[in-house]
Amino acid sequence: MKLSSALHNKDWLKPVFGVTIIFILCILFSPESSKGSIIFLKFDNLTNVLRQVSEIGIISIGMTFVIIAGGIDLSVGSVLALSATLTAFGIMDWQLGFTFTIILALFSGASTGFINGAVTAFGKMQSFIATLAMMTAARGFALFISDNNSRNIGFGENAAPDSFRIFTDSFAGIPLPVFIFVAVTIAFNILLQKTRFGRYVFAIGSNENASKLAGLKVNRIRIYTFVVAGLLSALAGIIHTAQLLQGNPNDGVGFELDAIAAVVIGGTSLMGGKGSISGTFAGVLIIGLLSNILGLHGIQKDFQLMLKGVIIIAAVFIQGNSMNYEWKKLFTKRS
Amino acid sequence: MKINSILKSISFFLAVFLILSCGDKEEVKKYVIGFSQCNSAEPWREAMNKEMMKEAENYPEIELLISDGNQDNSKQVADIENFLVREIDLLIVSPNEAQPLTAIVEKVYNQGIAVIVLDRKILSEKYTTFIGADNVIIGEAAGKYAAELLNGKGKIIEIWGLKGSTPAQERHDGFIKGLAGNPGIEIIYEQDGAWLRRKGREIMENALQRFSNIDLVYAHNDPMAMGAYLAAQNAGRENEIYFLGIDALPGAEGGVQAVVNNQLEATFLYPTGGSLAIKTAVKILNNQETEKNITLETETIDSSNAEKYL
Known part of the structure; x- marks a missing residue:
C-alpha cells in the first residue's frame, strides 16, 4: 500500500518504476553468452544503450518543454539534419574550426526554433502546422547547402581539427555523448522545476488565457520553449555528425515521432500543463532498453514494430491517471 | 486499485517477454554468425537474406542472426554493437554507406573477429574478405x-x-x-x-x-x-x-x-552473394584460406x- 500511495503522489516515480521493471525483465530474459554470463548486463552493452539513446534523449528533453507548454514540434528531425550538415560543412569545407562550427550549428537550431515559436505565437497558428512547415523547409535547406550529398568528415591536413574527436572519445569507458545527455537532463530539469521560467511553462500549458490575464508574457515564453527544442535538436545533430563522421541531410527522418513517444511514455500529457524531465528520461530509457533486448534476441523488424506499438499504448495506459478516470466514467455511465 | 494495476502491468510485460523468449530455446550452436543488412526493404536485399538463410540451413553447426539497418547508418552501427556483445564468431556486413560504418567494422576486426564485407565496400582494408559483383x-x-x-x-x-x-x-x-x-x-x-x-x-x-x-x-x-x-x-x-x-x-x-x-x-x-558469403564464412571459421576480394560472375538470362x- 505504501508503494501505491507513493506512486499516486509523485507522478515522476511511475516512469522510474517502469524503467526498473523493464530493466529487471531485460536481465531475466537476456540471452546468455557461451560462458553463461548475462549478455544484457555487460558493461559494454549498457553503455551502448545509453550512447544509442543519447541523440533521441537530448531531443526529447527539448520536446518535453514544448509539449508541457501545450505545443508540439515536428521539425526536430529536420533541424538535426540541418545542424549535422552545417557541422560537417563548417568543419570540412568552410574551415571554421571547432568552436565556431559548433556555435554555427547551435545557432541554426536556435533560429529555427525561434521561427517556429514566432510563427506559432504571433501568427496565431497551431504549432502542428508551423513546425510541419519547418520540418520540410529545414530539410530542404540542409539539402540545398549540401547539394543533396552527405559530407564525410576526415582528419589530418585541411580537414577536421583533432579536437572534434572529443565527441567520439570515452571517459572511464563511457562515451562523451552519454555525459552530455545526462548533463542536459540535469540542467533542464532544474530549469523546468526550480525556476520561474519553468513554472510559467506549466502555467501557459494548463491554461493559456488565465496566464495571459495573470500578466504572463505568454508569447515570449512559448517562443523560448521552441528555442529550447531547436537548440537541443541542433546539439543532437552535432553529436550525430561526430558519431558517424558524416553530415547527412537525409538523416533524422522520423525522429520527431520517437521523441514524442518517449515524452508521452514518460507521463507528459499532450494536452499540456503536466509532465516532467525525469519522466522523459525514463521514457527514453524504456524505448532504448526495449530495442536493445529485441536486438540482442535478433527479433525481426516486423515483430519489433508491432511490439513497440503495443508498448507505447500499454505504458501510457498503465500510468495515465486521466485515462483511468475516463474508463471509470465510461463504465459507471453504462451501469 | 493501484496495486492491482501495477500487478497487471507486470504480468503484461512478463507475457510479452515470455513470447520473446519462446523462439530462443534451441540448442547452443557452435558458431554464431551475425549478418548486418543495411535495408531489407529492397527486393534485391530481401533476396540476399533469403539466399543466406537457405544456405545456412546446410550447416547445422552455425546460427545465423540477421539484423535490418532500415537504411539508417546509426541503426546499423547499433546493430553491429549488439552483435559484439552477443559475442558473434564472424560478422557479415553489407554497409549502408562506407564512411559511417568504417569505424565500427574496424573495431570488430581489431577484436579478432573475422569480417566479410558484402556488396558495398568500407574505407579501410581491415576486413577478411570482400564479396561483390562488378x-x-x-x-x-x-x-x-x-x-x-x-x-x-x-x-x-x-x-x-x-x-x-x-x-x-x-x-x-x-x-x-x-x-x-x-x-x-x-x-x-x-x-x-x-x-x-x-x-x-x-x-x-x-x-x-x-x-x-x-x-x-x-x-x-x-x-x-x-x-x-x-x-x-x-x-x-x-x-x-x-x-x-x-x-x-x-x-x-x-x-x-x-x-x-x-x-x-x-x-x-x-x-546477391548471399550463399557464397555463408560458404566463405564456414571456410573462415574452419581456418581455411580465402581470397581477400571475390568478384561474383554475371549471367545473361534470356x-x-x-x-x-x-
Whole structure:
C-alpha cells in the first residue's frame, strides 16, 4: 500500500518504476553468452544503450518543454539534419574550426526554433502546422547547402581539427555523448522545476488565457520553449555528425515521432500543463532498453514494430491517471 | 486499485517477454554468425537474406542472426554493437554507406573477429574478405548483347539508376564499353529513373512521344525496364522494341519471370552473394584460406535459359 500511495503522489516515480521493471525483465530474459554470463548486463552493452539513446534523449528533453507548454514540434528531425550538415560543412569545407562550427550549428537550431515559436505565437497558428512547415523547409535547406550529398568528415591536413574527436572519445569507458545527455537532463530539469521560467511553462500549458490575464508574457515564453527544442535538436545533430563522421541531410527522418513517444511514455500529457524531465528520461530509457533486448534476441523488424506499438499504448495506459478516470466514467455511465 | 494495476502491468510485460523468449530455446550452436543488412526493404536485399538463410540451413553447426539497418547508418552501427556483445564468431556486413560504418567494422576486426564485407565496400582494408559483383562487367555484357541484337545499327533509350550513385555510373560505363565498335548504334535519350518502376514508365512515355523510332531500351534495373515495357504496351509499340534489364531477381515480380513472359528480352544477373558469403564464412571459421576480394560472375538470362532461374 505504501508503494501505491507513493506512486499516486509523485507522478515522476511511475516512469522510474517502469524503467526498473523493464530493466529487471531485460536481465531475466537476456540471452546468455557461451560462458553463461548475462549478455544484457555487460558493461559494454549498457553503455551502448545509453550512447544509442543519447541523440533521441537530448531531443526529447527539448520536446518535453514544448509539449508541457501545450505545443508540439515536428521539425526536430529536420533541424538535426540541418545542424549535422552545417557541422560537417563548417568543419570540412568552410574551415571554421571547432568552436565556431559548433556555435554555427547551435545557432541554426536556435533560429529555427525561434521561427517556429514566432510563427506559432504571433501568427496565431497551431504549432502542428508551423513546425510541419519547418520540418520540410529545414530539410530542404540542409539539402540545398549540401547539394543533396552527405559530407564525410576526415582528419589530418585541411580537414577536421583533432579536437572534434572529443565527441567520439570515452571517459572511464563511457562515451562523451552519454555525459552530455545526462548533463542536459540535469540542467533542464532544474530549469523546468526550480525556476520561474519553468513554472510559467506549466502555467501557459494548463491554461493559456488565465496566464495571459495573470500578466504572463505568454508569447515570449512559448517562443523560448521552441528555442529550447531547436537548440537541443541542433546539439543532437552535432553529436550525430561526430558519431558517424558524416553530415547527412537525409538523416533524422522520423525522429520527431520517437521523441514524442518517449515524452508521452514518460507521463507528459499532450494536452499540456503536466509532465516532467525525469519522466522523459525514463521514457527514453524504456524505448532504448526495449530495442536493445529485441536486438540482442535478433527479433525481426516486423515483430519489433508491432511490439513497440503495443508498448507505447500499454505504458501510457498503465500510468495515465486521466485515462483511468475516463474508463471509470465510461463504465459507471453504462451501469 | 493501484496495486492491482501495477500487478497487471507486470504480468503484461512478463507475457510479452515470455513470447520473446519462446523462439530462443534451441540448442547452443557452435558458431554464431551475425549478418548486418543495411535495408531489407529492397527486393534485391530481401533476396540476399533469403539466399543466406537457405544456405545456412546446410550447416547445422552455425546460427545465423540477421539484423535490418532500415537504411539508417546509426541503426546499423547499433546493430553491429549488439552483435559484439552477443559475442558473434564472424560478422557479415553489407554497409549502408562506407564512411559511417568504417569505424565500427574496424573495431570488430581489431577484436579478432573475422569480417566479410558484402556488396558495398568500407574505407579501410581491415576486413577478411570482400564479396561483390562488378557492375562494369555486367553493363558490358548488356552492351555486347544489345549490339548483337541490333546487328550493329539502331536507336537506344537508356534509363539510369539514381544519378550520382556508383552502380548507376558503372552500369552506364560498362554498357558504353560493350557497344564500342558499333558506330551505327546511338543512344538517343537518357534520363534518371532513380531505380523506380514508376519513373521508368514516365521516362518511356515521354520518349515514345518524342521518338517515332526506338529499337531498344536499356534500363539499369528490372523494375525500370518493366515500367518502360508497360508504357510501350499502352502505346501499342511493345513488339517493335527490345527491353533489357539488370538484376534478374527470382519470384513472381522479378526480372526472370518477365523474361519468361516475353516482356523483357534479357536480364543480366547481379548476384546477391548471399550463399557464397555463408560458404566463405564456414571456410573462415574452419581456418581455411580465402581470397581477400571475390568478384561474383554475371549471367545473361534470356528466353533460352530463363526457366532454369525461376
